[in-house]
Amino acid sequence: MTVIKGSDVAKALNAQTAEEIASWNGIVPKAAIIRVGDNPDDISYERGAVKRLESVGIACQLVTLPGDITQQAFLEAFSKVNDDPSVHGILLLRPLPPQLDETPVRNQINPDKDIDGISPINLAKVFSCDDSGFAPCTAKAVMEILDYAGVNLHGKNVAVVGASLVVGRPLSMLMLAREATVTLCHIYTKDVPKECREADIVVVACGVPKLIGEHHISEGTVVIDVGINLDENGKLCGDVDFDAVAPKASLITPVPGGVGAVTTSILASHVVKAARRLTGKENR
Numbered sequence: 001m002t003v004i005k006g007s008d009v010a011k012a013l014n015a016q017t018a019e020e021i022a023s024w025n026g027i028v029p030k031a032a033i034i035r036v037g038d039n040p041d042d043i044s045y046e047r048g049a050v051k052r053l054e055s056v057g058i059a060c061q062l063v064t065l066p067g068d069i070t071q072q073a074f075l076e077a078f079s080k081v082n083d084d085p086s087v088h089g090i091l092l093l094r095p096l097p098p099q100l101d102e103t104p105v106r107n108q109i110n111p112d113k114d115i116d117g118i119s120p121i122n123l124a125k126v127f128s129c130d131d132s133g134f135a136p137c138t139a140k141a142v143m144e145i146l147d148y149a150g151v152n153l154h155g156k157n158v159a160v161v162g163a164s165l166v167v168g169r170p171l172s173m174l175m176l177a178r179e180a181t182v183t184l185c186h187i188y189t190k191d192v193p194k195e196c197r198e199a200d201i202v203v204v205a206c207g208v209p210k211l212i213g214e215h216h217i218s219e220g221t222v223v224i225d226v227g228i229n230l231d232e233n234g235k236l237c238g239d240v241d242f243d244a245v246a247p248k249a250s251l252i253t254p255v256p257g258g259v260g261a262v263t264t265s266i267l268a269s270h271v272v273k274a275a276r277r278l279t280g281k282e283n284r
């Protein structure tokens, strides 16, 4: 069994991103990170993202809005960032507080600045195998890990557990584009253990701590754990029971130190892709 460390995957990608920025003769790509309120998970993600982006040479503009902001004030603040020509990429931390509806922002965000793939235009591109847009970073991070580990998806059976718009659904499409046969499982799937046992690759993104145990996995399966949860002792854990599953897996990602470590590197590469385009370095 091999444990794939996210930091190894991220290192290769970060080097590539930093090298490209260094060749731009002083043009500095800029990302705006919009946070509403003081949710500790958002603050922690923001801190990690800023550290990663700045380490490769990307400037960050933090836009912090009050947690009780009205829909109108939020949309006005968002428009300002969206229309700012010095901003190449926008990351909106979600979920938003309950008084805010994110649908108008999804529709309004400039698709060329949409580095986490929330606009319907970018999601449609993922679904139509058009890689000119931006896929959600976490889904892309899973693909990056599989590529790094040399896992060929062609003809493989994959079970994706969790069907959210941010991870499971776009990931299924990215895998289908590589000729995998994908079973997308969700809370109402009749027999998740059976679907997983029949798969060569199992990706779990459902937000249920240690849901996937030894009885879900066949010998030699590749297991990618997207989940980030706290266990009963308040310790970070994934959606996979690592100790139970690892002995049967051929490759497995840990939590922490797996997919999460790659997601912000994908984000950085997306800022560069956006800046490349918006500064006229690349024609569409």
Ligand code: NAD
Pocket: 138, 161, 162, 163, 164, 165, 166, 167, 168, 185, 186, 187, 188, 189, 192, 205, 206, 207, 208, 211, 226, 227, 228, 229, 259, 260, 263
């Ligand atoms: P979500 O709540 O939006 O969606 C959960 C999905 O899992 C739904 O489709 C639901 O039907 C399914 N599900 C829930 N319980 C299930 C069960 N018992 N059996 C089968 N399916 C079940 O969640 P999300 O936003 O996609 O996040 C999922 C997990 O991934 C969370 O732990 C989250 O913290 C983590 N996450 C990690 C990253 C990262 O960068 N590593 C990024 C985003 C989300």
